[in-house]
Amino acid sequence: MGDAGDAGHLMPPVSALPHTAPSFIALSPVQRDFCQRHLVLPVEETPHAITLAVAERSAHLAASLTLLFGKEAHFVRWPLPELRAAIYARVAPFALHEAVHGLRESEPARSASMRATPFQIVLFASLGGLFVAALALNASAALVLAVAFMSVFYVGHFLLRTLAAGAGAATFHNPAALAQPQLGLLPVYTVLVPLYREAQIVPSLMAAMRMLEWPKDRLDLKLIVEEDDLETRQAASRFEDEAEVIVVPPGGPRTKPKALNFALAFARGDFLVIYDAEDRPEPDQLKKAHARFQERGERPIACLQARLNCYNRNRNWLTRLFALDYALWFDFMLPGLERMGLPLPLGGTSNHFRVSVLRHVHAWDAWNVTEDADLGLRLMRHGHRIATLDSTTYEEAAETLGPWLRQRARWLKGYLITFLVHMRVPGRALMEFGAFGVLGLVFFIGGSVLTALVNPVFWILWIIWAATGTNDFHFLFGGTVEGLALFSMIAGNLGCLVLWLIAPMRRGWMELAPWALTAPLYWLLISAAGWLALYDFIARPFHWHKTPHGASAASAGAP
Numbered sequence: 391m392g393d394a395g396d397a398g399h400l401m402p403p404v405s406a407l408p409h410t411a412p413s414f415i416a417l418s419p420v421q422r423d424f425c426q427r428h429l430v431l432p433v434e435e436t437p438h439a440i441t442l443a444v445a446e447r448s449a450h451l452a453a454s455l456t457l458l459f460g461k462e463a464h465f466v467r468w469p470l471p472e473l474r475a476a477i478y479a480r481v482a483p484f485a486l487h488e489a490v491h492g493l494r495e496s497e498p499a500r501s502a503s504m505r506a507t508p509f510q511i512v513l514f515a516s517l518g519g520l521f522v523a524a525l526a527l528n529a530s531a532a533l534v535l536a537v538a539f540m541s542v543f544y545v546g547h548f549l550l551r552t553l554a555a556g557a558g559a560a561t562f563h564n565p566a567a568l569a570q571p572q573l574g575l576l577p578v579y580t581v582l583v584p585l586y587r588e589a590q591i592v593p594s595l596m597a598a599m600r601m602l603e604w605p606k607d608r609l610d611l612k613l614i615v616e617e618d619d620l621e622t623r624q625a626a627s628r629f630e631d632e633a634e635v636i637v638v639p640p641g642g643p644r645t646k647p648k649a650l651n652f653a654l655a656f657a658r659g660d661f662l663v664i665y666d667a668e669d670r671p672e673p674d675q676l677k678k679a680h681a682r683f684q685e686r687g688e689r690p691i692a693c694l695q696a697r698l699n700c701y702n703r704n705r706n707w708l709t710r711l712f713a714l715d716y717a718l719w720f721d722f723m724l725p726g727l728e729r730m731g732l733p734l735p736l737g738g739t740s741n742h743f744r745v746s747v748l749r750h751v752h753a754w755d756a757w758n759v760t761e762d763a764d765l766g767l768r769l770m771r772h773g774h775r776i777a778t779l780d781s782t783t784y785e786e787a788a789e790t791l792g793p794w795l796r797q798r799a800r801w802l803k804g805y806l807i808t809f810l811v812h813m814r815v816p817g818r819a820l821m822e823f824g825a826f827g828v829l830g831l832v833f834f835i836g837g838s839v840l841t842a843l844v845n846p847v848f849w850i851l852w853i854i855w856a857a858t859g860t861n862d863f864h865f866l867f868g869g870t871v872e873g874l875a876l877f878s879m880i881a882g883n884l885g886c887l888v889l890w891l892i893a894p895m896r897r898g899w900m901e902l903a904p905w906a907l908t909a910p911l912y913w914l915l916i917s918a919a920g921w922l923a924l925y926d927f928i929a930r931p932f933h934w935h936k937t938p939h940g941a942s943a944a945s946a947g948a949p
Contacts (some may be wrong), residue, residue, distance in 0.1 A: 417505055422481075423749075424458055427578075427658040431477050445470040459697045471804065474634060482639060489651030490642030493752040499814055500768060502758035502807045505931050507814050531557040532692055540844060544878035547837045548885055550830065555889050558726030579676050580610040580659030580745065584649045588667040589625035591939055596629050599665075601673045612636050614649045643932045646738075647754035647761035654753050657745055666739045668786040668939040670701060675781040679742040682779060691746040692774035693766070696740035697721060701784040703902070708794060710905045711912040717902075718893035725778045732830035733823060734776045735763030735808075740783040747774055758811070759934055760804025763835065767812050771822045786939055791915070796935035798919035802839050803926045809836040842920030845913060852879055883910070 417425065417432070425431065425442075428451060434441040439462040442455060455463040468476070494501030506514075581602075583595065592613070599611055610635040613626040617640055626635045636653045648662065652718035661683065665671060677754040679694050703713035720737065727734045741762060751772055754761040766776055788794035812831060813819055820828055890906035926933060 391572065420470070421458055424454070426477065426481065426656060428454075428468070429470070429473055429477065429658070430455065431468075431480070436461075439464055439465060443468040443473055443476070445473050448779045449938040469629070478656070482652075485652050485655035486543065486639050486641055488752075489648050490756050492651065493755050494757070496752050500755075500771075500811060502764070502811050502931075505807060505927070506706060506810050510810060510814065522756055535931035540848070541878045543833075543837070543840065546829070547833045547841060548878070550696050550833045551889070552885060553724040554726030554730060554732070554834075555718070555892075556726065557729040558722035558724065560729075560789075565663060572888050575606060575679065576608055577660040578608045578610050578658050579604055579680070580612065580657040580662040581670075582612050582614060582650055582653050582662065583625065583658070583665050583667060584614040584646050584653075585622050586616055586619055586649075586668050586936060587622060587763070591667045592622070592629070592903055594668075595667050596632060599633070602671065602676055604676045610634075614638060616640075616644070616649070618660040619874060625751060629769045643756055643934075645756055645759065645761070645934050647758065648756035650761075651753050651756060654745075654748065659745055662745050663742045664739055665783065666785060666939070669739055669783050670785070671696070671740060671783040674780050675740070675779070675783065678781045679779055682777065683742075683744065687775070689773070689775040690744075691777050692744050692909050693736070693769055693776045694742040694779040695720075695724060695736050695766075695776065696742070696779040697782045698737050698740060699782055699784060699897070700787040702786055702789065703787050703899070705787075707905070707908070708791065709787040709789055710902055711909065712794070713892050713899070713910070714902055714906055714909070716787075717897060718889055720778075721896045722889075722893065727834070728776070728778050729831065730830075731824075731827070733767050733770055733827055733834070734778075735805075735835060736776070738762045738787065740779075741765075742779065755811075757932055758798050758804055758807055759932070760808055763805060763807045764811065767808065767831070767835075771812075771819075771829075774801075776924065788937060792810040793937055795915065795919050795922065797937045798916060799922040799926060800914075800935040802842060802920050802923035805835050806839045806923065806927055807931065809839070812842065839920060841924065841925065842917050844893045846917045848879065886913075 420776075430451070431443040432440060433443050440455070440459050441464045444451070444465045445468060452463050452465070494503045500505075521532060521536070522534070531621055581599065583599075585592070585595075602609065605725060612635075613629070613633050614636045615623045615626055616638050623635065625636065626633070634656070637657060638649045638652050642648055654662075661680065663676065663679065670894055675696060679696070682694055683691055685691060699716045699720065700709060700713045703709050724737075738760075739762075739814075747769070753763075753765070755764050755768075760766045769776055788797055809831065812835075816828075819831070823831060887906065887909060890909045891903055894900060894902040895908065926935075
């Protein structure tokens with residue numbers, strides 16, 4: 391270990407830190423990050439030397455710390471559990487503040503802590519006032535304009551989705567073409583798994599994590615639990631020899647992004663991935679992601695989105711339609727958006743990041759309930775490249791209507807919030823996304839909410855018109871608007887059905903194809919979730935509808 395006079399010599403073990411220990415938070419960001427990643431804690435400092443607590447000492451670590459602090463580094467040995475606990479106690483207050491307020495203090499215009507800016511409130515109020523005034527002056531003309539606007543919107547929404555699906559069909563990476571990294575060169579990879587009231591699923595989660603093909607000494611697995619969730623904490627603590635348990639203190643909004651931000655402060659990896667409690671990633675996913683991160687290009691890849699789908703897809707009608715929905719979105723739409731250079735909203739799990747980039751953009755917005763989609767857009771606004779990964783993570787689809795409805799309402803509420811956040815300054819969005827990118831933002835983010843809200847209204851009008859032959863709606867759909875409205879109604883819905891029919895082909899799940907014909911019923915449920923999302927947006931914007939996991943028997947094992 392070196393002589394007593396050597397730099398970095400190992401001193402006797404200690405049982406507690408002295409009261410005069412240097413403040414961890416007072417370190418420079420570079421020093422603090424290095425100490426957290428390498429599990430090092432300053433114990434004592436003099437003008438010419440610094441003493442640090444470590445679990446294991448190496449010559450490389452001693453040299454790095456001597457260079458980092460500009461003075462001779464000495465070590466005291468401390469057991470790893472006690473060392474982690476001491477680092478946690480010192481970092482937690484800083485990490486909690488950063489988790490909740492980091493983004494909104496550094497870039498307040500890009501935080502969802504304020505749902506709408508005063509400008510947006512005035513704008514929407516003015517538009518609403520103008521529409522009411524137009525109704526009073528000439529109701530027929532006002533309604534025709536509204537129908538014409540929605541018809542144009544529907545056509546644009548359908549055409550852009552069709553283009554994305556077509557582009558995505560030709561955008562798949564050949565796993566054999568990816569260079570497989572040598573095990574000796576692999577970096578530390580952090581895996582974050584947020585848990586809340588999911589004690590029963592922890593054993594199957596750990597079984598899935600053990601399947602990951604990555605050296606265990608370079609896998610930084612962290613189970614993230616809330617302080618008051620005692621049952622899940624107890625279940626997670628049984629696996630402390632395999633994973634570090636991160637306890638999130640109370641405070642701020644109780645959301646998944648806040649928990650992820652807090653755990654990020656303790657990440658030791660160069661790369662990082664998010665998994666949910668019920669996730670079953672393909673075992674080689676980390677190796678594939680690392681290989682893609684090494685690809686050369688004009689810009690390095692900052693983030694990868696793996697595909698998602700369901701291991702309980704054949705449980706009932708709802709899970710089958712959920713699987714079709716996911717297959718269309720992750721197998722076709724997102725790869726298509728990547729190829730077209732459009733804003734790419736991330737899914738909530740299996741996002742792989744360069745940790746340095748993630749910290750640079752202040753990670754997730756703790757106040758946004760679709761923090762994933764928001765982060766994908768924010769990374770692009772900062773000039774970072776996002777790509778898709780040809781690897782699947784299987785998760786559990788909600789099997790009953792209540793959980794499904796609340797989950798979809800949270801997604802749609804978050805999409806509405808995300809759209810408002812990124813369109814706060816339209817001119818700046820135009821500069822950072824480009825004109826085509828803004829169209830993508832409008833049709834894929836804003837459009838998902840608007841079509842969910844308006845679909846039932848138009849369907850009811852068309853059904854009444856078609857069934858009764860009444861002329862009561864002729865002023866709405868007659869004349870010039872009729873052709874556009876007819877195209878948006880018939881071509882749009884039939885086109886979407888075609889997309890749903892081809893969605894399972896990529897995976898060979900042809901038994902699901904006939905179920906695509908029932909998709910209109912599923913779209914009605916999405917509309918119900920849209921109206922619930924609008925209510926939540928007004929009444930409780932930061933409320934997190936937690937989706938329960940573990941209901942499916944399939945959750946006990948891999949697909």
